[in-house]
Amino acid sequence: MTGTTATERIVIDSSGRLEFITADTKVDLFAPYFADESLILVPTIVTYEVRKVLLMRYSKTLADEFVSRAERLPSIPVDINVALDASVLSVQAQLPMTDALIYTCAQRNHAQLITSDSHFNSLPNVVVV
Numbered sequence: 001m002t003g004t005t006a007t008e009r010i011v012i013d014s015s016g017r018l019e020f021i022t023a024d025t026k027v028d029l030f031a032p033y034f035a036d037e038s039l040i041l042v043p044t045i046v047t048y049e050v051r052k053v054l055l056m057r058y059s060k061t062l063a064d065e066f067v068s069r070a071e072r073l074p075s076i077p078v079d080i081n082v083a084l085d086a087s088v089l090s091v092q093a094q095l096p097m098t099d100a101l102i103y104t105c106a107q108r109n110h111a112q113l114i115t116s117d118s119h120f121n122s123l124p125n126v127v128v129v
Contacts, residue, residue: 009111011041011076013102014049016114016129021050021066022058026116029129033114037069043076043105045098076105093123 012020012033019026020034034040047070054063076082082104090100103123106113113126120126 008039009041009109010039011043011046011102011106011109011111011113013113013115013117014046014053014098015116017046017050017066018053019116021054021062026129029116030114037073040073041076041106041109041111042070042073043078043102045078045101045105047075049098076109078105082108095119 010033012030016026016030016033018024020030047067050066050070051063054066078086078101082101085108086097086100086104089095089104090097093100095103099117099119103113103120103126105111107125111125113120113123114129115126116129118128121128
């Protein structure tokens with residue numbers, strides 16, 4: 001596991017955002033990555049996934065608070081180029097669709113992916129906490 005430098009952009013995947021927002025068991029591991037929000041990019045697929053989970057398992061208030069914070073950060077849309085690259089990555093690295101899209105968004109924006117999902121271990125520019 002490596003840390004980020006002051007100039008690196010980061011993408012925190014859905015699992016990390018949920019750990020942090022809900023103060024779950026890995027909150028202390030993800031907290032340092034939320035310290036400087038100017039480094040964080042948010043793929044639109046992460047916004048969808050996190051909001052959905054918060055609405056299903058927690059509350060609309062918590063989901064709305066997340067969206068309010070996420071809207072202030074630069075977002076990465078899932079466009080045709082991201083979709084095409086992610087489809088190849090999904091096959092090559094045997095990643096589920098959402099994970100391939102998130103990783104591709106990070107790579108296309110020269111950002112390090114921060115996650116707790118171990119299936120990213122073999123990919124470059126990933127920190128698994």
